[in-house]
Amino acid sequence: MTTTDATCPVRELPRDRCPFDPDPAYVRLRVEEPVTRVNTPAGLDVWLVSRYEDARTVLLDGESFSNIDSSSSHLIGQVEQLQQPPPPGILLRLDGEAHSSLRLRLAREFSPKAMARLEPYVQALVEEHLQRLIAAGTPFDLYRDFALTIPSLVIGELLGVPVQDRDVFASTTSRMVDISLTAQEREAASQEMNGFLVQLVQAKFADPADDLLSRLITDPRKHPVTFEELVGLSLLLLTAGHDTTANMIALGTLRLLQEPALAERVRDDCEVLQTGIDELVRYLTIVHYGVLRLAVRDVQVGDVMVPAGDYVAVSLESANRDEALTLDPDRLDLERTSAHVGFGYGVHQCLGQHLARLELRLALPALLRQLPGLRTVEALPDIPFKNDMIVYGVKKLNVTWDGAR
Numbered sequence: 445m446t447t448t449d450a451t452c453p454v455r456e457l458p459r460d461r462c463p464f465d466p467d468p469a470y471v472r473l474r475v476e477e478p479v480t481r482v483n484t485p486a487g488l489d490v491w492l493v494s495r496y497e498d499a500r501t502v503l504l505d506g507e508s509f510s511n512i513d514s515s516s517s518h519l520i521g522q523v524e525q526l527q528q529p530p531p532p533g534i535l536l537r538l539d540g541e542a543h544s545s546l547r548l549r550l551a552r553e554f555s556p557k558a559m560a561r562l563e564p565y566v567q568a569l570v571e572e573h574l575q576r577l578i579a580a581g582t583p584f585d586l587y588r589d590f591a592l593t594i595p596s597l598v599i600g601e602l603l604g605v606p607v608q609d610r611d612v613f614a615s616t617t618s619r620m621v622d623i624s625l626t627a628q629e630r631e632a633a634s635q636e637m638n639g640f641l642v643q644l645v646q647a648k649f650a651d652p653a654d655d656l657l658s659r660l661i662t663d664p665r666k667h668p669v670t671f672e673e674l675v676g677l678s679l680l681l682l683t684a685g686h687d688t689t690a691n692m693i694a695l696g697t698l699r700l701l702q703e704p705a706l707a708e709r710v711r712d713d714c715e716v717l718q719t720g721i722d723e724l725v726r727y728l729t730i731v732h733y734g735v736l737r738l739a740v741r742d743v744q745v746g747d748v749m750v751p752a753g754d755y756v757a758v759s760l761e762s763a764n765r766d767e768a769l770t771l772d773p774d775r776l777d778l779e780r781t782s783a784h785v786g787f788g789y790g791v792h793q794c795l796g797q798h799l800a801r802l803e804l805r806l807a808l809p810a811l812l813r814q815l816p817g818l819r820t821v822e823a824l825p826d827i828p829f830k831n832d833m834i835v836y837g838v839k840k841l842n843v844t845w846d847g848a849r
């Protein structure tokens with residue numbers, strides 16, 4: 445699995461993010477060693493790609509790179525899992541035809557048109573949760589009490605989780621990623637969720653309704669989606685779409701609050717978020733360590749010939765701050781219309797990106813409008829950040845506002 449060439453220096457994966465900017469080591473790497481050998485915290489030697497153009501080249505090349513034996517969690521997670529076959533339905537761990545046929549069936553469920561139909565639901569959800577917090581009238585943890593709840597309930601709506609089960613669904617998804625719990629408690633929540641999803645998919649097979657799972661079941665195509673694929677897919681949508689969006693809501697709010705002029709702009713000018721959401725996704729790049737691919741044939745990346753069998757880690761946070769991508773990339777400029785790889789790129793580019801944009805576009809201004817004087821309880825140096833996790837964000841974000849007790 446490790447293929448370190450003795451002539452190549454192996455260093456550590458840069459991880460000193462502070463708190464909105466990537467590790468400064470990337471500035472030098474992009475110039476001097478844009479494709480270089482590093483050792484990941486999980487003990488894997490990989491080729492680290494730090495330039496935007498090289499990142500796009502790798503992510504676009506589904507012939508030379510495979511996802512089956514790699515996922516971003518392996519960058520800091522357990523490498524022993526690498527050679528285990530992925531469970532069915534996990535799009536991120538599929539290649540070629542198996543990936544494209546499943547992705548094609550899902551595409552229209554996440555299209556801009558489908559998201560426009562969902563907008564009134566998300567709007568009402570954001571409103572209802574903010575009203576609850578305002579009525580309680582006390583400082584709250586914006587990450588736990590608001591940001592985590594909205595995306596999980598939206599996924600519940602998409603999957604067709606019965607209304608009476610939504611609160612349990614939301615609290616179980618939150619426990620799955622709650623780092624104040626022990627690893628065993630989080631694992632127990634994942635097991636509970638798995639059992640919940642098995643029952644949900646069984647119910648959809650027995651009695652299809654008007655939701656994503658039912659439409660996949662009744663889709664008249666030649667190769668129906670199997671029971672196991674639907675359970676895996678539901679779990680993937682939850683894991684890929686829940687904590688990512690939650691972290692973007694909380695970290696995005698925190699970043700806006702650092703520059704009151706930007707926060708006011710988002711509060712007062714709906715138009716600015718047409719470009720502003722993608723700029724926040726670029727600037728914050730919460731999938732900060734990036735994504736992993738396995739070279740399945742010898743392939744040129746920049747100046748390096750990567751041999752078949754080697755892993756390549758594409759640093760999304762570095763690519764998005766590449767001076768060759770956009771002028772002054774370290775500045776958050778909500779009117780910038782730059783491309784970026786914050787949602788990935790190529791065939792595995794984020795399936796839920798229009799949904800994430802919708803949730804952020806509704807949640808961020810609503811927080812700033814309805815909680816006048818919104819501010820953090822702790823000063824920035826005292827806010828805990830998730831440097832040690834695949835998805836970057838705040839561990840908690842206590843906030844208060846002018847009307848709070």
Ligand code: HEM
Nearest residue numbers: 535536684685688689692731735787788792794795796800
């Ligand atoms: C701001 C929030 C989000 C960010 C930053 C984000 C980021 C990403 C990134 C970087 C990838 C590519 C991974 C790779 O190439 O290995 C990805 C893939 C994916 N995302 Fe998202 N995501 C977000 C929200 C969502 C939401 C809301 C959903 C759905 C509910 C979702 C579902 C997926 C799925 C299913 C994939 C795999 C696609 C495939 O393999 O074809 N994501 N996301």
